[in-house]
Amino acid sequence: MRDRLAAGTTGFVLGDETNVLALTGGTIDVENPSDGSVLGTVAAAGADDVGAAVALARQAVADRRWSAKHPGKKSLVLSDLRKLLEDHRDEFAQWEALDAGIPISQTLLQVYGAAGICHHYAGWPTKLYGDLNPLVSSFHSYTVREPVGVVAVLVPWNQPLFTVAARVAPALAAGNCVILKASRRAPYSAVRFGELALEAGLPPGALTVLTGDGATAGSALVRHPDVDMVTYIGSQATGTQLRELAAPDGKRLLMELGGKSPHIVFPDADLDRAVDSAATTVWRNAGQISNVGSRLLVHRSIHDRFVDRVVETLAELRVGSAMDRETRIGPLISAGQQRRVGEYLRIAEEQGAKPVLRGTVPDGPGYYTTPAVLTDVDPRSRIAQEEVFGPVLAVTAFDDEEHALALANDSRYGLGAGVWTSDVRRAHRFAQRLGAGNVWINVYGMSDVSAPVGGFGASGVGADGGREWINAYTRPKAVFVSLL
Numbered sequence: 001m002r003d004r005l006a007a008g009t010t011g012f013v014l015g016d017e018t019n020v021l022a023l024t025g026g027t028i029d030v031e032n033p034s035d036g037s038v039l040g041t042v043a044a045a046g047a048d049d050v051g052a053a054v055a056l057a058r059q060a061v062a063d064r065r066w067s068a069k070h071p072g073k074k075s076l077v078l079s080d081l082r083k084l085l086e087d088h089r090d091e092f093a094q095w096e097a098l099d100a101g102i103p104i105s106q107t108l109l110q111v112y113g114a115a116g117i118c119h120h121y122a123g124w125p126t127k128l129y130g131d132l133n134p135l136v137s138s139f140h141s142y143t144v145r146e147p148v149g150v151v152a153v154l155v156p157w158n159q160p161l162f163t164v165a166a167r168v169a170p171a172l173a174a175g176n177c178v179i180l181k182a183s184r185r186a187p188y189s190a191v192r193f194g195e196l197a198l199e200a201g202l203p204p205g206a207l208t209v210l211t212g213d214g215a216t217a218g219s220a221l222v223r224h225p226d227v228d229m230v231t232y233i234g235s236q237a238t239g240t241q242l243r244e245l246a247a248p249d250g251k252r253l254l255m256e257l258g259g260k261s262p263h264i265v266f267p268d269a270d271l272d273r274a275v276d277s278a279a280t281t282v283w284r285n286a287g288q289i290s291n292v293g294s295r296l297l298v299h300r301s302i303h304d305r306f307v308d309r310v311v312e313t314l315a316e317l318r319v320g321s322a323m324d325r326e327t328r329i330g331p332l333i334s335a336g337q338q339r340r341v342g343e344y345l346r347i348a349e350e351q352g353a354k355p356v357l358r359g360t361v362p363d364g365p366g367y368y369t370t371p372a373v374l375t376d377v378d379p380r381s382r383i384a385q386e387e388v389f390g391p392v393l394a395v396t397a398f399d400d401e402e403h404a405l406a407l408a409n410d411s412r413y414g415l416g417a418g419v420w421t422s423d424v425r426r427a428h429r430f431a432q433r434l435g436a437g438n439v440w441i442n443v444y445g446m447s448d449v450s451a452p453v454g455g456f457g458a459s460g461v462g463a464d465g466g467r468e469w470i471n472a473y474t475r476p477k478a479v480f481v482s483l484l
Helices: 002-006 047-063 071-087 089-100 104-122 160-173 188-199 214-223 236-249 271-287 303-315 335-350 401-408 424-433 468-473
Strands: 012-014 017-020 027-032 037-043 131-133 139-147 150-154 177-181 207-210 229-233 252-256 262-265 295-299 354-357 372-375 392-398 416-420 438-441 474-482
Touching: 002 037, 012 047, 012 188, 017 188, 027 089, 037 188, 047 150, 047 177, 047 207, 047 214, 071 089, 071 104, 071 160, 071 188, 089 104, 089 160, 089 188, 104 160, 150 160, 150 214, 160 177, 160 188, 160 229, 160 468, 177 188, 177 214, 188 207, 214 236, 229 236, 236 252, 262 271, 262 401, 271 303, 271 392, 271 416, 295 303, 295 401, 303 354, 303 372, 303 392, 335 354, 335 372, 335 392, 392 401, 401 424, 416 424, 424 438, 468 474
Parallel strands: 150 177, 150 229, 177 207, 229 252, 262 295, 262 416, 295 392, 372 392, 416 438
Antiparallel strands: 012 017, 012 207, 027 037, 131 139, 139 474, 354 372
C-alpha cells in the first residue's frame, strides 16, 4: 500500500492493463478523512476515457469472450476472485479505513462480506435455467435469460468494497461486461478489486475500473448510447439527474437512493436489545449508511427512560481516527459532509427539536462529529424528513399502533423499517403495512445476499439480491419454432 501511494497516480484497470492514466493526464486528490491530509492521487477519467472503456466493453460483448464462456468456468473465476479478496483481506481492510474512514476494527467485516457475495454469485452461472412455454403442439417455444450487455456500475464512498462486490459480482455472473466507476472519495479498493479480477482469470474488457468524479466520468457513462444498463447507489438528488441522462436511450436502471428509515419500539420489546440496536444504527460507519434507523419512534410510556439509555450508550463510544483500533465512530467522509451534518443539527433546534445529546466537532484535524440525539422532533421537520448521513438520531413519541404506522409511513423514502415487539401478530401487521422494501422485526439492518434488496418510493428503482438479481441483470428472450 505504501508503495502504491508513493509511486504517484493510481490509474485505471482497462483491458488487460492496470494503472492506465487518463488521456488528458488529469488527476484527483484523495483525502484521508481521519486527518484531512491528501492520501494519494488517482486518474481522472474524461469523456474520451469513458468512450475507450465503453468501446472495449462493447467489443467484449460482441465477441462473447465472457458471456459465452462455459458456466462452470465463469463460476471458477468468481470463486477465485473470492479467494483473492480473502487472501488480501488485511490490505483491503486498511484501504477501507484510509480513504472511506471506516474504523479498522470494523473493516474486516466489509472484506468478508464482499468475499461472501462473490462466493454466492460464483454458484449461479451454472443455474441460470430457461423455461418451456406451453403452446399448441405444432410449435416449440422456450424462454432464455440473456445478459443485458454493457453495465455501468457507479458505487458510493460509504461502503466501497462491499457495494462494488454487491453490484459487480451479479452482473458478471449473468454474463455482462461491466464498467465500474469508483467513488472519487474512496477509490482504492475498487481499483484493487479490478486488478484481482484480472488475476482471477476474467477476460480483458469484461471488467473495466475507472476513477474520476461523478459530474464528468459518471455522467459520460450514463449518457453513452452503448451502455445498456446503469446501477447506482447514492443520493436521491443525483439519482434523479441520472434518470434524466439515461432516459433518451431507454437504459435499464437499478438504483438505491437513500432512506429515512423508522425504528419503532413498543413497551413489550426486549428493551436491552432494542437500546443496543438503536444506538448501533447511529454509530455504525458514523451513520453514513442509507438504511440507518435515523427516525426512532418510541412508545410514550417508555420514551424517556429508553432515550436516556440510548444516550448513555452513545456517550461512551470513542470517536477518533479510523486507523485506531479503539475507535468506534470514525470520521465523516469530508469537510463538506461535516458542515452538512452541523447545519442539520442547527436547523433541527430552530425547528423545535431538543438536543439531549448534542453533536459537537472535536478539536484537531479530521472530519469528526460526535453522536447527536434529538427529542420532541416534529414529524414534518427537516431532521425527520431528510437524509442527514451522519450520527444523528431524531426521536418522536407515539401513542398506539396507528399513530406509529402513520409516523413511520410519513416519508417519501421507503428503504427500511424496524419494529421491536414481543407480539407476533403486531409484528406481522406492521410487516404488511410498512412502506419499506426491507422490514426487520426484533433486529435492525440485517442483510443477506440471498434476500432481495430494494427501496420503495424515493429510495430507489428496482431490486437485486435473492432471485431478483436475475431479473435485474438479465433480459428474457422468447423463441418460437414451428414444428410443421
